[in-house]
Amino acid sequence: MAQVSTERPAVRRRAATRERLLDAARTVLAREGIQGASVEHICEQAGFTRGAFYSNFASKDELVLALFDREREQMFTVLRAAADPSSFEGLDTLDAVGVIMDRFLLGQQQDREWYLVHAEFELRGVRDDAVGREFVAASRQVRTDFEAFLTSALEALGRRLTIELSHAATIVMGTYDTALREALLEDRPIDLGLLKGTLPALLLAVTEPVG
């Protein structure tokens, strides 16, 4: 975290402008898409004019990359906190699974805006090689973090997987993504019965007691 109060006021102000522009970009990109969002719209959402924008960013592309970096950092922080195994020791197995899933759901910040921006990044990553490499690197790290999370969570429950770790991770993350996407598309709450009932049960069915 940056030591905000030790900076000079001018620097603080500039940083605040940048943040406001990034916040606005998140909202507007979610609403209009990366290509559809104009610099103008982002600026009026932030309460600035384009002058402020070009004083802080060289182009829309630069803004998008900066936003991606910021969101990625934040995602890692949340995921790493969720992966801390100290908090689900000694719980009954099914309760613990519930706790883990709750934390995962919270950690993923299942709000519409985040999903939309992330999907935009992803699509751009598949399409554009340069952006793609960056996105792939970030995605790999998320996956690595999630696999560590899964392993330590199961370990805390005294169990280990009987299928490949990467397969388990894909199944859980894929099911979560799809459930969230369908919920957003149909404008209804996410299917908790699937995420907190069926999916954990399924996962536990392919584990064995350790030792």
Place this chain on the structure above:
Amino acid sequence: MAQVSTERPAVRRRAATRERLLDAARTVLAREGIQGASVEHICEQAGFTRGAFYSNFASKDELVLALFDREREQMFTVLRAAADPSSFEGLDTLDAVGVIMDRFLLGQQQDREWYLVHAEFELRGVRDDAVGREFVAASRQVRTDFEAFLTSALEALGRRLTIELSHAATIVMGTYDTALREALLEDRPIDLGLLKGTLPALLLAVTEPVG
């Protein structure tokens, strides 16, 4: 299928132009995105000028909807054919699962272009209410078809699910989507070990013999 040869030549020619424009749109939309693709680019991909375009479509939006309809039709056709249970009777269980998965993989036309266009539609569906309703209706139909496919496939194997059908469908479709997305992002083949090994085994683990 349209009865191409019974139409008058002028009508045939017009229809061919439309198809060429739709094909071009598929390619260009995959490359540049719905918002990023200009009518100009679509036309030069098709080998026409904008005059031809506006002679056949009122706007880019109309073209996009027409493309969506065409792709959806095609997807349904393939999925319904794959769901025909007559072809996997009497097979050994694991072999049959392999056949089913192969067919599903083929049916989903796992090429990059299709994935990108579909993802564009989906994103637009989440964002835009009007498009959203259409996309949701189409997605529901795909899901219904897939659930029917899954049920009849398992039935042909003499088994039935012990978990909710919709949950099983989400898990399988979600895993497939995610595996495909990761493969495209990392530019490598899709993980067949997951799709033809782990996932079917997992699914069979939550079924019971019928009767």
Place this chain on the structure above:
DNA sequence: TGTATCCAATACGTCAATGTATCGAGTATG
């Protein structure tokens, strides 16, 4: 063979968005 019809090409006006260059206000510093 001549004519009518239809389709795609060309040319044009409009508009929105971009990025740059300049200006004015607020703030740090001596």
Place this chain on the structure above:
DNA sequence: CATACTCGATACATTGACGTATTGGATACA
């Protein structure tokens, strides 16, 4: 208190994409 500087606002030139209106040419039909 005065001056220099930085940041954000305003104004402007440029670009490119859209949709329309019109034209040229190919094909069907008498």
